[in-house]
Amino acid sequence: MKLKKIITTVSGVVLSFTLACQTLAKENMVLVVSTLNNPFFVTLKDGAVKKANELGYDLVVLDSQNNPAKELANVEDTIVKNAKVILINPTDSEAVGNAVLAANKAGIPVITLDRASIKGKVISHIASDNIAGGKMAGDFIFEKLGATAKVIQLQGIVGTSASRERGEGFIKSQQQNNFTLLTAQPADFDRAKGMNVMQNLLSAYPSVEAVFAENDEMALGAVRAIKTAGREDILVVGFDGTDDGIKSVEKGKLAATVAQQPEKIGAIGIEVADKVLKGEKVDEKIPVELKLITK
Template identity: 70%
Template sequence: MNKFKMLASVAVLTLGLSNIVSAQDTIALTISTLDNPFFVSLRDGAQEKADELGYKLVILDSQNDPAKELANVEDLIVRGAKILLINPTDSEAVGNAVAIANRNNIPVITLDRGSNKGKVVSHIASDNVAGGKMAGDFIAEKLGDGAKVIQLEGIAGTSAARERGEGFKQSVTAHKFDLLASQPADFDRTKGLNVMENLLASKGDVQAVFAQNDEMALGALRAIKSANKNVLLVGFDGTDDGIKAVKSGKLAATIAQQPELIGRFGVETAVKVLKGEKVKEKIPVDLKVITQ
């Protein structure tokens, strides 16, 4: 009898191990850049969820280069990825990578930034349009209608930059802001500093700046301090550095995304797709205004 019990236990154990092994389908994730703290947090959230659910997650950094992104996707397909999570470098250029995955019958889920081409089973992101409007409404709340404002834009061609700009434009119209300038600084801190320095030289009467991410906001902050100006500065993303700057009174606010949650939702959605479950085409992640 003991022998039979032992055999039954072994059978159950083997079945359990079999289930674990079958769950080890490879989920692939390409990140636009790991030089940005926001995307590091997104990666970490995805990794935590993959570990929790028992799935292997392979992550590659595209270094803000669409050609590198395309090569990464080709590499991941060769390595046997069953599903692809893409945080695009550029919403237009990523269409080539999505097309390759489509041809190989590998489902694609986009994170934070969308793809303008190809078949994507789900897009997981904050409501960037709502976030841009929230930033403008916050400025109006502090300075009133008709304020003189500048916008620092993200990377041209990304859905995040386009949508945040669209939302901010709604506020500019609603609150009759005087938009002195709207220029790209590519979501980069150093470029935020350089662009803001140049703008302050010609638009010195600016009252508020909306930067489409915290990195540009922190760069702009240095330029504003160096110029000894008093300017209301609003960022976007709610990164650790951005929130610290808000709490210390250096930034007025940041529109906080939850990048860890975007990463976690990405893996959760990928697992559902792998199991043959139906998923929503768009999965929103909540935003909030963080102030001192």
């Protein structure tokens, strides 16, 4: 009877120790997202949360609300709370450098998702090949309209690696295929801004035949502006492959979208963070496959 009691006590201690370790592990991972007001990043977050649950982590998710100051405050807060690894989807590739440097100073490994950081040490960057995707969009427009095509480019948030790289790939296609780029204007990856900017550009450039928007949100805004103006002959190509973007392609409103896999980006981020916590080696850059979705 005493032996049983001792075994029970020992088992209780072991069990308590195990539970304590699990609780500590659950507090180790933090995901700082640029904004949860964008379906793409919501899907990225969902993929990360799902994978974290599978691996036994209770992922803490913080929304930077597209504000670099809020982003820095979020990272500083996680540092104070002794996070062991921080995953960041940057609001801005340059501004996020201050947050990365703060984490570096605290000795906390940083993993970036979708958008890179220009400054600081990042242990791994997980993203689609945005340059290839931008070129894919331009090549599709050329394939449909030829070298005589007159195109408008809607840019994302200035300073983000995603906008810069997608634009770089698109310009490569434009130079290679020699179609005309009428203008490139930022609309901050936002649907309402995409619509407003497109409304103004339709007046300024009535000869436009196609639009490349650097994300689906701007593309959908452009589609709305085009419909309101009665110019539904204009071909619109988006980027991201969000649920709304794909539905628009299926309905024949968007001509195409370059589909990323945000859920996979989030999931891979957690897998990499798990390896980091276990002391395993990880790749500095991990590409996620793209594909062009048409009707």
